[in-house]
Amino acid sequence: METPNALTTRLAQQIDQLLAHLDAKESDNLRLRQELHSLAQERDALQARLQTARIRLDALLERLPSIQTALESGQ
Numbered sequence: 001m002e003t004p005n006a007l008t009t010r011l012a013q014q015i016d017q018l019l020a021h022l023d024a025k026e027s028d029n030l031r032l033r034q035e036l037h038s039l040a041q042e043r044d045a046l047q048a049r050l051q052t053a054r055i056r057l058d059a060l061l062e063r064l065p066s067i068q069t070a071l072e073s074g075q
Contacts, residue, residue, distance in 0.1 A: 002010070
C-alpha cells in the first residue's frame with residue numbers, strides 16, 4: 001500500500017503528464033486549424049482561377065465559328 005505522500009506524488013505526476021498531453025493536443029489543434037484555413041484560402045483562389053478559365057474558354061468557343069468562317073473565306 002502506498003503512503004499518502006507517495007500517492008500524492010504519483011497523482012501529481014499523472015496530472016502533470018495529462019496537462020502536458022493537453023497542451024500538446026491544443027497546439028496540434030491550433031496548427032491544424034491554421035492549416036485548414038490556409039488550404040481553404042488556396043482552394044478558393046484555385047476555384048476563382050478555374051471560373052476565370054471557364055469564362056475565357058466559353059468566350060473562345062463562341063468566337064470559334066466566326067474565326068473558322070474568316071479562315072475559310074481567306075481573310
